[in-house]
Amino acid sequence: MEPDELLHELEESGLRGRGGAGFAMGKKASFLPKGSMDKYLCCNADESEPGAFKDRLLLQRNPHQLVEGILIGAAAAGANRAFIYIRGEYELQAEILDRAIREAYDKGYVGERILGSEHSISLVLHRGAGAYICGEETALPDSLEGKRGNPRLKPPFPANAGLYQGPTLINNVETLCNVPAIIENGAEWFKSVGTEKSTGTKIVSVSGNVRRPGNYEIELGMPSRDIVYGLAGGPPEGRRVKCWFPGGSSAPVLVEKDLDLSYDFETMAEAGSMLGSGSIIVVDDSQSIVSLALRLAEFYRHESCGKCTPCREGTNWTVKMLERVESGEATPADLDVMADVQTNIIGNCLCVLGDSMAMPVGSMIEKFRDEFEEHIEQARRRNGGLPLAAHGGRADEAVGSTAA
Amino acid sequence: MNDADDRGVPDIDRIPEGPAAPDRIGTGERMGDPATVPDPAEVEVPDDFREEIERLMALYPDRRSATIPALHAAQARYGWCSPEALRQVAAVMQVTPSYLSSVASFYDQLNEQPVGRRHVFVCTGVACHVVHAKRVYDAIAEEARVTGLEDTEVREFECLGACDMAPIASVDGRYIGPLDPSDAPEIVASIREGRTPLPGRGLEDSDYRLPWGGRA
Ligand SMILES: Cc1cc2nc3c(=O)[nH]c(=O)nc-3n(C[C@H](O)[C@H](O)[C@H](O)COP(=O)(O)O)c2cc1C
Ligand code: FES
Numbered sequence: 001m002e003p004d005e006l007l008h009e010l011e012e013s014g015l016r017g018r019g020g021a022g023f024a025m026g027k028k029a030s031f032l033p034k035g036s037m038d039k040y041l042c043c044n045a046d047e048s049e050p051g052a053f054k055d056r057l058l059l060q061r062n063p064h065q066l067v068e069g070i071l072i073g074a075a076a077a078g079a080n081r082a083f084i085y086i087r088g089e090y091e092l093q094a095e096i097l098d099r100a101i102r103e104a105y106d107k108g109y110v111g112e113r114i115l116g117s118e119h120s121i122s123l124v125l126h127r128g129a130g131a132y133i134c135g136e137e138t139a140l141p142d143s144l145e146g147k148r149g150n151p152r153l154k155p156p157f158p159a160n161a162g163l164y165q166g167p168t169l170i171n172n173v174e175t176l177c178n179v180p181a182i183i184e185n186g187a188e189w190f191k192s193v194g195t196e197k198s199t200g201t202k203i204v205s206v207s208g209n210v211r212r213p214g215n216y217e218i219e220l221g222m223p224s225r226d227i228v229y230g231l232a233g234g235p236p237e238g239r240r241v242k243c244w245f246p247g248g249s250s251a252p253v254l255v256e257k258d259l260d261l262s263y264d265f266e267t268m269a270e271a272g273s274m275l276g277s278g279s280i281i282v283v284d285d286s287q288s289i290v291s292l293a294l295r296l297a298e299f300y301r302h303e304s305c306g307k308c309t310p311c312r313e314g315t316n317w318t319v320k321m322l323e324r325v326e327s328g329e330a331t332p333a334d335l336d337v338m339a340d341v342q343t344n345i346i347g348n349c350l351c352v353l354g355d356s357m358a359m360p361v362g363s364m365i366e367k368f369r370d371e372f373e374e375h376i377e378q379a380r381r382r383n384g385g386l387p388l389a390a391h392g393g394r395a396d397e398a399v400g401s402t403a404a
Numbered sequence: 405m406n407d408a409d410d411r412g413v414p415d416i417d418r419i420p421e422g423p424a425a426p427d428r429i430g431t432g433e434r435m436g437d438p439a440t441v442p443d444p445a446e447v448e449v450p451d452d453f454r455e456e457i458e459r460l461m462a463l464y465p466d467r468r469s470a471t472i473p474a475l476h477a478a479q480a481r482y483g484w485c486s487p488e489a490l491r492q493v494a495a496v497m498q499v500t501p502s503y504l505s506s507v508a509s510f511y512d513q514l515n516e517q518p519v520g521r522r523h524v525f526v527c528t529g530v531a532c533h534v535v536h537a538k539r540v541y542d543a544i545a546e547e548a549r550v551t552g553l554e555d556t557e558v559r560e561f562e563c564l565g566a567c568d569m570a571p572i573a574s575v576d577g578r579y580i581g582p583l584d585p586s587d588a589p590e591i592v593a594s595i596r597e598g599r600t601p602l603p604g605r606g607l608e609d610s611d612y613r614l615p616w617g618g619r620a
Binding site: 038047048049050051052053055056057081087088089090091092124126127128129130131132143144145146147148149164205206207208209211212213214215233245249279281283284287291292295296299302303305 | 463464465466468469470471472473475476506507510511512513514525528529530531533534535561562563564565566567568570574577578579607608614616618619620
């Protein structure tokens, strides 16, 4: 097949990126300029978002499928150099993949003049060294160029100026693993399952408080309850779902009744959350929302690269405020300040790492405000502070009272 | 609770000062100027190490892309990204040691301090957090402390990408789980004695199964 035909088939299939943003894969590949310059394909195998472990499975069990997807994707986009950026912790997976790549070279599927044709492509496995941010599509090229993994200002987008400032297609492992089957069976076949705008199947990683955590391949549009309860067995005996992240730790949390929603890109977005990488973390009613929010915020503070201010400062102060909530030094007014900080992070950062904390933390304050307030009250009592109610919960007076 | 000064202004916890920048020059030993590309003639680099770095550089259109792989290699050889290790890599790659240090300091797996050759990363990420991973970490850290486990870095780590095995730890890259605090003595003892910790409970073990029977 010619590159144009490959592109056409991928666009027709409606395949959306499985790495987080859900952007149409064929369309993104078609953004790369034509011409004879060096073009790059980067397979994003950095998988570091809490709750995500589907790429690990594909790398471990289907490495050849990925290599094939990369070769077809590169042919469609006209790329002549391909890289797989794999997170440093995936040592076992890197070994397996390395073997698969060498086999592909030995067979002549990769390298100079593939199978005697005029197409040549190189494929290099590149190990990261422990930085979540390097999965972001502009930080990844910087890291691959041997620098600190700082995101770049967009535009230009990687399709125009990515790796080594050349046109670059960046796709997730699972996205690329879908490609060979689409080309073999056709776009119609792929579209025949899923919903109109969320075509195909998806691997969901279900974890947290469930009886059968694991990766499950589902048809997009399946009721969320069937995934959480039917496949993953629901929370342990006697426990109820308190909240769940539909798309990894970056997704705003949903609650029990939202399990009736259909699990697809549009429905999750309409519900105010996102499907993201398709990682469902289930949290049962034995968990404290405060310590969950704190643990989550600590992750983003640790992983913030520090390049832009709203993310660097916002994640840091959110952690500090949550620590005050946890220890009983906060007042309900602090919750408003904290919610305000989240609003000011969203949309104001170089990349969406800051938003990835602000959205879930904001959603927790909104949906579980009573629990936050109750926690503050109880912690204050434990600490011997006066009940807030006596002060009408006003921040200035309340702080004064602890000082007395 | 906060104390207040006499104006009634509460004393807020200040951000503690960060650690002082590590002394890259070392203990009086001349290590050269970190901001200058070392003269290859002046730096002794073992032949096989030089060849390894050169092979890595050849994989990329720009040799600097080999920075992280070369630092991984340096760490595997010397245990950490020591000033001398950085100088050797810098001499082969023809970059400055301070550039390498700027990269090493960004990444969690690259250490500019000697933290130990063995690594126990206990995941306390969000999905592990809700199944009480902190108790597992505390138990392992405490066991390592009271038994005086040497040359081993035990640390909390963010999501290891194996939340189906939660709570999980990576011992020198081998994923084991789900763990219970009661596994701590056996994990620490096996590291000390050079055995594989918890055989059969590692992701790469052929008979590995999740407790409910599923594959990971
Ligand atoms: C902080 C951050 C981390 C990310 N990490 C990953 C990752 O580990 N793997 C991934 O595929 N995409 C990750 N993404 C999304 C990428 O930026 C990009 O959208 C994706 O790789 C594109 O591939 P896709 O279109 O096939 O989904 C991350 C995004 C952000 C903002
Ligand atoms: S949160 Fe521990 S492995 Fe994902």
